[in-house]
Amino acid sequence: MNVLKFGGTSVGSAENINKVISVLDKYAKEDRLICVVSAVGGITDRLLKAGNFAQAKNENYISEFDAIKQIHSSILLELIPSKNEVILKQLEAKLQLLRSLLDGIFLINELSPKTSDKLVSFGELLSSYIITETMKSRGMEALRKNSQELIVTNSNFTKADVVYEQTNTNIKTYFEQATQRITIMPGFISKSLTGEITTLGRGGSDFTAAIAAAALKVNRLEIWTDVSGMFTANPKLVKQAYPIESLSYQEAMELSHFGAKVLYPPTVQPVLKLNIPIHIKNTQHPEAAGTTISNDAGKSTSPVKGISNINNVALLTLQGNGMVGIPGFSKRLFETLAQERINVIFITQASSEHSICFGIDDKDGVLAKAAIDFTFENEISLNKIDPIIMESQLSIIALVGDRMKSHQGISGKMFSTLGKNNINIRAIAQGASERNISAVIAEKDVKKALNTLHERFFETETKQLNVFITGVGNVGQKLVAQIAQQKSYLKEHLKTRMKVVGLSNSRTMVFDETGLDLKNWKDQLANGETASLEGFLDRAKDFNLRNSIFVDVTANDAIPKLYPAYLKQNIAVVACNKIACSSDFENYRELKDLSRKYNAPYLFETNVGAGLPVIDTLNNLIASGDRITSIQAVLSGSLNFVFNHFDDSTKFHDVVKQAQKEGYTEPDPRIDLSGVDVARKILILARESGTKMNLEDIENDAFLTKNNLESDSVDAFYETLIEDEAHFQKLYASAKANDSQLKYVAEFNEGKAKVGLKEIPRGHPFYNLEGKDNIVMFYSLRYPEQPMIIKGAGAGADVTASGLFADIIRAGNR
Structure with missing residues (x-):
């Protein structure tokens, strides 16, 4: 004989009950069986709600009763659509007893534990009746046996203790005489030694099945539910959770005590000493292996089950x-x-x-x-x-x-x-x-x-990164494309799953905790909610996802003010926005301190040199005990592009326009040409070298005219470039006469820094710097004469995006 128990979800609808009956029909061909059933899903809660309404003199208890009646009547009519008059009358009689009980609670204004047990017992009595009558109407050899006639308890209402000696005798005596192939028993309910209705505690239908299984020493006990076994974690909260193949009784008890709702904790005790295995099965997927609970739990690759x-x-x-x-x-x-x-x-x-x-x-x-x-x-x-x-x-x-x-x-x-x-x-x-x-x-x-x-x-083989990106302009779009392109590579080679869970531009923002579809993210963003910097932060906080990374791909001066809030939430910050790192030194230091305190990386490699590993190399030198004595660098890919394309056959205005069009300058080219951007970059390198310095401490020898610098708009700025063409041609002519190249150079030496346009002579490492390339030379105690040189493309959407991508990976490896 086998004992099978079906939970509330398994008997929660006519469709599911048909699946239960199919399972029982198959099992009954092989052996006699006991089927323990719970109340229809949600009915126990409705019964308690109705009782509480009645106790509170709230006539809404009638509405709850009507809903309970409707649910059961509908299920019965769907299961037995014809020749059901007698069954419907009997169901109506049972429901009328429930209504009378509720009316009584309403009249006396009391719902004691004793009355509560009587009230909730209707759930299992009704479901077991409907299932039994359905099976009989289909010619199956089934009979219902009321568990209250078999299971005896004390009078500890709502969670009664079983009197095993009498209970076991009752069960063995009954089933020695019973001849039906299938016995349906309502779970959860019992009677006290004095004949009063009791219950075994919420989830007690499992316990009923275990009591019967132990009393009859059956071969196996099966608990049928709506999931395929006990999972490594709650699958509703952990998408990667999977069924555990085998557990010991002790492990199952621990997991069930700590919230694994698949199994009611006391269920294990009756079958443990007899070593009757418990199988957790899925009514929706009966072919699934499920979980086996026994003394022989098998081996697992992880000591944690x-x-x-x-x-x-x-x-x-x-x-x-x-x-x-x-x-x-x-x-x-x-x-x-x-x-x-x-x-x-x-x-x-x-x-x-x-x-x-x-x-x-x-x-x-x-x-x-x-x-x-x-x-x-x-x-x-x-x-x-x-x-x-x-x-x-x-x-x-x-x-x-x-x-x-x-x-x-x-x-x-x-x-x-x-x-x-x-x-x-x-x-x-x-x-x-x-x-x-x-x-x-x-x-x-x-x-x-x-x-x-x-x-x-x-999941020791993989790590999930949850990325929030604000700013999806030229660089941001390239970054999203790179993440989509590298998805398979990351998973296969770096054992990393990277999901973009939030995107924002200046107008809208969109979120998906499971990961946005990067094939049509633009459509999703276009239909997103109204953008808000604080709203974006709040959503990232509310998601509270592990390994969260906020990526700032803007030049917005308001966003860096929120970096501390992100870091305090243990959300890493990756930024190509230079404003935070080049702001007041105390703010820069606070961000560094918060990063360490909350174990949230703050990375900004793209602040200097786009995708070039400038800051990372500098940090490695410092960490290894070296000390920077001097830095010489060409740090503006846009300015290098401009001066590499400007000569006496071109116009300075046209070259700057071309640089902006190709994405080498900021939307406002004055930021690049004024030298402020380069000053920020050398400031960041100076600070990363260990020097306390602010932007105003950097000497800026501007090559622009007063007319250029005082322009009040981008358009006006371009007009001044035309007006002052002679000035720029003069700069070029001087360099040509001295067999030199014009380069905008940043210098840091023994605690002081300056930026400005220089004529670089032939043979200097900067002389042949082409296109949009950057170059950085680090002089240190270990590199006193021949500097460490980093050289390569220092501007452009693709390389900047790749630098951000690398920082995201670096942040994920914290």
Whole structure:
């Protein structure tokens, strides 16, 4: 004989019940079986809601009753569309008993635990009746046996304790005489020794099945639900979670205690000693292997079998110097909680005995605090201990696995992984068995924590980066294209999944937590919501995704003001925007400090040299103990382009126009030609070299005329270039006469910096610098005479995007 249990979702509709009946029909051909069924999905909650309405003298209980009646009647009519008059009448009679009970609750204005058990028992009684009658109408050999006639409990209403001796006798006696192939039993419900209706606790249908399986010593117990087994984590929160092939009884109990709703925790106990395997199966996909729970859990590549969580936790702390070395505090504390029937789900105590910390259901928090403060009223008044401290809106996350004890460093990996993602741990508990390592965190961080830990322990081959990009102009578009193009390469070679989850331009923004479709992102963005800098930040905070990276591909001076807010949320910042790094030194230092404090990289390689590894090389020199003595550089690809194309046969105005058209200058070319952009770049290199400096400390020898510099618009600026053509031709003529090239040079030497146009003689490393190329020469203690030289394209959308791409990868490897 086999025992199968089907949950509320499995019997939640006529379509699903037909699937259940198909499974039962197949099994019944091989052996006799018991089928335990839950209430139709959602009905237990509706029954309780109706009862609460009735108790509160709210006539909405009638509407809830009508909805319950409609749901069951509709399912029955769909399952048995004809010759159903007698069955419908019997169903109506059962529903009328429910209505009478609700009316009674309304009249007496009371819903006791005893009455509540009677009320919720209707769910399983109704579903089991409908399923049995449907099977009989189809010629199947099925009979319903009311579990209340078999399972005997004490009178602990809402979660009664089973009297096993009498229960086992009842079950064995009945099934020794029963001849039907299929026996339908309502789960969850039972009767006390005094004949009163009781229940086994929410989720108790699993328990009913386990009780029957153990009493009859069957070959297997199957729990049929809406998922294909117990998963490595909650699949609703962790998309990469997958079914666990096998678990030990102890592992299954740990996971179910910590929020894995697939299995009701007490289910394991009756079958454990008899080593009756439990199989978790999926009604929607009966062919799926599911999860097997037994003493032989099999081997796993990871010592961690699963990650689970409990939400709605309150953390209470009893502490005070008067507790140290004084026996009895723990006894009084937990006796107080027991008297109030408050279940403790988490305990930890420091070896100093200065404090005891414990977790309970959030709904019991206020009651627990009041009761404990009353118990220790005398000690509190004498300042021996503090009033109980209560924190709410917390969750417990737990790693579970039998073999964790034999593997060193599991807890270290867990806590370091959470720490790197800025998930604060409020309390820790780990037994000597090391089968469960638990931590209390903020409830808002649960999804992030589960995904982070799942990636660490179950997806060691891959890492997911969640990218938010603001600014999708020329460079931004190239960046998105590169991410889309390199998706397969990243996954195969770098074991990285990169998702763009947010995009914004100056008008609209769009988000998708699962990743935007990069094939039609422009259409999505065009139809997005109105753009807002603070709104973009808020959405990134609300998503609270692991390995989040904010990418600023703008020249907007307002966005860098939000960098601190991103970093404080453990969101890495990658920027080609130079404003933040070249702003006041204290602001620059604050960003660096926040990056370290919140373990959120702040990277800005493209601030200097676009895609060239200038800052990275400089940082490596400093980190290895070298000291920069001097920097000489041509840092403006746009200016280099301009002066490489300008001669006595061209007009300066036309060359600048061409540079802007090809994307080598900022939209406002005055930023490039005034030398401000180059000054910012040498300032950043000076700061990265360890020098405290501000932009006003840099000497800027401008080559533009006063007329150029005082222009009040871009158009006016271009007009002045035409007017002052003779000035630029004079600059060119002087360089030509001296057999030199015009280069806009940045210099840093022993704490001082300057930028300006220079005539570079033949033979100098800068002389043959072509096109939009940049060059940087680092002189240091290790490179005193022959500098370290970095040279290459220093402007252009593609190379700038590639520099941003590299920073994103670098940030993801934190």
